[in-house]
Amino acid sequence: MTDGGVTDPGHGHACLAYDDPAVFHAWAVEQVTTGLAAGEQVWLVGPEEADTVARRLASVPGFDAARRRGAVRLFPVGHAYRHDEVVDPERQVQAYVRATTEALAAGHTGLRVLAEATGLVRTVAQRDAFARYEHRIDHWMRHRPMSAVCAYDRRVLGDAAIAELACMHPETNTDVPFRLYAGGGDAVVALGGELDPTAHRLFAAALERADPRPTAGRLVFDATGLRFLDHRSLLHLRDHARRHDAVAVLRTRRPAAARLAELLGLTEVRVEVVR
Amino acid sequence: MRTGAAAGHVGYFHEALLYDSDEELLAVALPFLLGGIEAGERVAVSLDAPHAELVRRALPVGADVTYLPGGDVYARPAAAIRAYREWFASATLGRTQLRMVGELPPALLGATWDAWARYESAINHAYDDFPVWGICAYDRRVVPPHVLADVMRTHPRIARPDGSHEPTGAYTEPATYLAECRPAPLDPLQQTAPLVELTDPTPAHAREAVRAADPGHLPPDGVEDLVMAVSEVVCNATRHGTPPVRLRLWCAADRMVVSVHDLGAGPKDPYAGLLPAGDGTEGGLGLWISHQSCDHVTHHRDADGFTIRLTAGNPHFPA
Numbered sequence: 001m002t003d004g005g006v007t008d009p010g011h012g013h014a015c016l017a018y019d020d021p022a023v024f025h026a027w028a029v030e031q032v033t034t035g036l037a038a039g040e041q042v043w044l045v046g047p048e049e050a051d052t053v054a055r056r057l058a059s060v061p062g063f064d065a066a067r068r069r070g071a072v073r074l075f076p077v078g079h080a081y082r083h084d085e086v087v088d089p090e091r092q093v094q095a096y097v098r099a100t101t102e103a104l105a106a107g108h109t110g111l112r113v114l115a116e117a118t119g120l121v122r123t124v125a126q127r128d129a130f131a132r133y134e135h136r137i138d139h140w141m142r143h144r145p146m147s148a149v150c151a152y153d154r155r156v157l158g159d160a161a162i163a164e165l166a167c168m169h170p171e172t173n174t175d176v177p178f179r180l181y182a183g184g185g186d187a188v189v190a191l192g193g194e195l196d197p198t199a200h201r202l203f204a205a206a207l208e209r210a211d212p213r214p215t216a217g218r219l220v221f222d223a224t225g226l227r228f229l230d231h232r233s234l235l236h237l238r239d240h241a242r243r244h245d246a247v248a249v250l251r252t253r254r255p256a257a258a259r260l261a262e263l264l265g266l267t268e269v270r271v272e273v274v275r
Numbered sequence: 276m277r278t279g280a281a282a283g284h285v286g287y288f289h290e291a292l293l294y295d296s297d298e299e300l301l302a303v304a305l306p307f308l309l310g311g312i313e314a315g316e317r318v319a320v321s322l323d324a325p326h327a328e329l330v331r332r333a334l335p336v337g338a339d340v341t342y343l344p345g346g347d348v349y350a351r352p353a354a355a356i357r358a359y360r361e362w363f364a365s366a367t368l369g370r371t372q373l374r375m376v377g378e379l380p381p382a383l384l385g386a387t388w389d390a391w392a393r394y395e396s397a398i399n400h401a402y403d404d405f406p407v408w409g410i411c412a413y414d415r416r417v418v419p420p421h422v423l424a425d426v427m428r429t430h431p432r433i434a435r436p437d438g439s440h441e442p443t444g445a446y447t448e449p450a451t452y453l454a455e456c457r458p459a460p461l462d463p464l465q466q467t468a469p470l471v472e473l474t475d476p477t478p479a480h481a482r483e484a485v486r487a488a489d490p491g492h493l494p495p496d497g498v499e500d501l502v503m504a505v506s507e508v509v510c511n512a513t514r515h516g517t518p519p520v521r522l523r524l525w526c527a528a529d530r531m532v533v534s535v536h537d538l539g540a541g542p543k544d545p546y547a548g549l550l551p552a553g554d555g556t557e558g559g560l561g562l563w564i565s566h567q568s569c570d571h572v573t574h575h576r577d578a579d580g581f582t583i584r585l586t587a588g589n590p591h592f593p594a
Contacts, residue, residue, distance in 0.1 A: 177479065196478045197510040197561070228482060230506065231560055256499040256568075263357075263567055264560070 012112075012147025013138050013181070015169035017154045017162045024151055025056060028114055031149060032060050032072060035112035040145075041103035042072045046116035050074040070106065077119055086125050089133035096137055100146045110145030118153040127164050128209065134168040135182070135210040142182040167206050178226070180206045187222035187251065188212040195226060195233035204236050214246035223252040224274060231260055234269055241268045277372040277406060278314040279307070280432075280440035286403035290440060291430035292376075292412045293423070300326065300412060301333055302436035304376045307410060311374035312338055317366050319343055321377035322412070330376075341366070349380055352394035353549050353566035356401050363405040371406060378412040384422050386592050387571045389459035392422075395429035396449040397549045410434050428452060453545035459573035462584070462592055464525035464532050471524040481509040481522055485533065490526050493588050498531065500568035501587035505533050507561035508583050512537040516581065530570075530588030541574060541581030548572060 018024045028044055035042035044053055053074050057063050066072040096111070103111040121127045134150065141147060150169065152162050159174070166172040170181040170192070178193035180203070189212045195203055212219055219241050223229065234250075234257070241248035248269045250257060258271040281288035294300040304320075308330070311318040320330055321343040334340060343362075348355050367373050383391045395411065402409070413426055427433075427445040429452065434440050471484045482502050489498045505522070512520040516537030525532045544552055548566040565583075566572050571590030575582040 194479060194482075196482075196506055197514075198478060228502070228506070230503065231564055254499065255496055256503055259496075259500070259568075260503070260564070263564065 011138075011142045011170060011182070013141045013169050014149050014171040015134075015152070015162075015166040015174065016149055016172070017152050017157075017166065017174045019154050021153075024116065024153075027149060027151065028053070028057060029060055031112060031114040032057060032063060032066075036062055036066050036071060038112075039109040040112040040147075041070070041106065041108040041110070042066075043075060043099070043111065043113045043115075044072070045075045045077055045113060046151075047077050047119050048116075049076065071108065077116070086123075086129045087120060087133050089129060089136050092133045093136045093140060096146060097140060097144075100140070100144055104145065110147070113146070113148040114151065115148060116151045116153075118151075118156050121152070121157065121161065121165060127161060131164055131168050131206070131209045132211075134165060135180070138168065138170070139182040142184065163202060164205065167202060168210070176202075178203060178206075180210055183220070183222045185222075186215070186218075187220045188215070189219075190222040190225060191229075192225035194228040196228060196230050197232060200230070200232040200236065203233055207236055207240050212240075214241070214244050217246050218249050219244065219246045220249045221251065223250050223254075223257070226252060226254070229254070229257055229260075231264055234261055234264065234266060238266050238268050277408070278316065279310050279374075279408065280434075281372065281406075281408040284408075285406075287399060287405065288408040288432075289399055289402075289430055290408070290410045290432045290434045291426050291443065292410050292434045293415045293418075293426070294412060294436070295415050297326075297329055299436045301329065303410065303434050304330055304412070305333055306438070307374060307376060307408075307434070308334065308338075308340060311372065311408075312340070314372070315370075317341070317370045317373040319366070319373065319375040321348065321375060323378065323380060326378065326412075343375075343377075349383060349391075351567060351570065352390050352397075353563060355394065356398065356549055357567070359398075360401065360404075363402065363407055367405050367407065372408055373406065374408045374410075376410045376412060378414075381414075381417055382591050384418060386460060386462070387590050388422055388425070389457060389573055390571060392425040392429060392457070393453060393549060395426065396447075396452045397546055399429070399431065399449050400546065401550055425457075450545045456576045458575055458577075459584070462525070462532050462586070462590075464527055464530075464592075465523075465534065465584075467525065469523040470526050471522070473522040474519050475513070476509055476520070476522050478506040478510045478513075481535075482506050484522070484524060485531070488524050488526055488531065490531075492528070493531060497570070497587045501531055501533065501585060504565035504568040504572075504585050505535070507565045508533075508535045508585065511542075511561055512539075512581075512583075515539065515542070527588075530586055530590065532584065532586050534582055534584045536580060536582040538580040541576050541583075548574070 032042050100111045121130045163176045166174040166176040177199040178195050181190050183190040237248040250271045255273050258273050261269045261271045292303050308318050319341040427443045428447045431446045433443045470488055485502045485505050512535050517539035521536045523534045548562045551560050551563040569585045571586040573584045
């Protein structure tokens with residue numbers, strides 16, 4: 001996992017990249033086992049036929065019974081998402097909101113999803129839309145009993161494409177430099193990792209895709225999980241705040257960020273140093 | 276209308292004063308300040324406490340003079356330029372001229388003089404937006420010959436106790452002066468084996484190396500600012516330099532020193548580091564931020580390439 005320098009409570013939204021399908025299969029076993037033990041409904045969404053997946057999981061204790069009573073559901077990717085199209089972020093979020101509600105209504109403690117989404121993010125346009133969706137569903141997961149592991153095949157997508165998606169998750173097994181995800185309290189967005197010159201284009205894209213909106217003229221960023229940030233990142237925050245006629249409030253443990261904002265005369269960025 | 280020797284001049288009127296005694300200092304400073312007061316100009320003094328007191332006692336009681344606390348302003352050249360530019364912008368509002376006599380603290384004539392020589396040269400350009408007549412005093416009894424030579428090359432004029440204001444004759448335009456290679460003295464630490472040596476580090480790798488090497492007895496803010504500066508400098512060397520990029524790091528009881536070398540020619544902008552360049556999106560600000568964040572920064576060019584050295588902590592090692 002990327003070290004944010006601080007313990008993030010995590011809200012069960014992880015991006016996992018794999019090179020070896022056996023690794024992905026092991027995650028499926030883990031998700032089913034953990035989910036059933038917690039009384040959750042478990043969705044496995046992937047490119048494979050349901051029967052193929054079921055055969056592989058047959059040895060997981062209680063799997064067959066759980067599947068019969070609907071505690072485990074297997075979906076080919078096209079069922080849960082609109083396959084090979086550019087995902088509609090809002091529609092996709094609504095689908096999982098409904099699924100979470102239905103899982104709770106059916107007596108489960110929540111919804112746990114393992115999605116192998118490689119086929120949904122092959123093109124630039126698909127990735128752009130999917131990254132927007134990832135952030136919107138992240139807000140849902142932060143506040144409601146849904147968790148998800150989004151799995152991507154590194155052999156197909158490559159590191160750069162996966163980084164675009166991985167940085168939109170609070171947790172990941174990739175070495176993406178920073179993470180941008182749903183904040184808690186009055187923070188609309190939380191940031192972890194390091195924002196440096198090598199990451200600033202990725203950060204600009206992530207910020208644009210997350211597109212956080214101000215409340216009462218303030219855009220609060222919880223950057224207490226950020227180990228480093230440079231002036232380029234501050235300028236991106238300033239630009240975003242300016243577009244929305246707001247002040248960006250950056251909560252950080254790094255006094256250097258406050259010195260930087262002062263040095264650059266960034267009146268639209270207010271750095272609050274928390275110890 | 277500006278009065279005195281700077282009458283008719285547009286922009287910064289930059290003079291040196293070389294004095295041998297308090298009497299000589301006063302012989303230039305007093306008429307200079309009094310002339311400004313009489314003409315209704317803004318008048319300021321940026322001298323160390325004993326000299327400021329000397330001037331204060333020689334001036335009429337209640338004279339309208341601003342005494343600037345010299346010490347803090349002269350912590351870092353890039354910061355001094357920024358602070359003075361901000362102050363000049365407000366202090367010259369509605370005034371035809373601001374007259375200021377100042378002196379660098381004696382400590383700056385030693386191990387960090389290269390940076391202050393660059394400062395003295397750069398301000399001919401950086402302060403030229405303002406109707407400022409500045410006299411920079413140097414005590415001939417303590418100024419080493421090589422510093423004196425730099426003073427003559429960075430000041431267009433010299434003010435003398437006899438009341439004259441003449442060209443120094445050696446003045447060199449800042450773009451030319453700043454582009455020259457004037458090697459800074461090696462920090463004695465650089466003659467010892469570095470604690471860390473990295474080839475082609477990523478900025479993240481370089482930052483981690485600085486954090487890991489932090490001996491824990493320097494102020495945390497200073498180390499964090501060094502981390503920022505090293506990150507920017509490594510990024511610049513990687514993007515604009517010629518590989519390999521070599522980072523070396525040394526620690527002493529009172530300072531951390533990091534040098535970053537590449538085979539390229541270094542920044543082309545003569546004001547690199549002293550003035551912010553660009554709008555910040557293309558890396559022009561990174562070097563300026565590094566100069567603001569460290570207690571001493573040297574640029575060194577030779578046949579082997581370009582080396583930038585960053586010091587956090589006490590940069591005044593003995594000669």
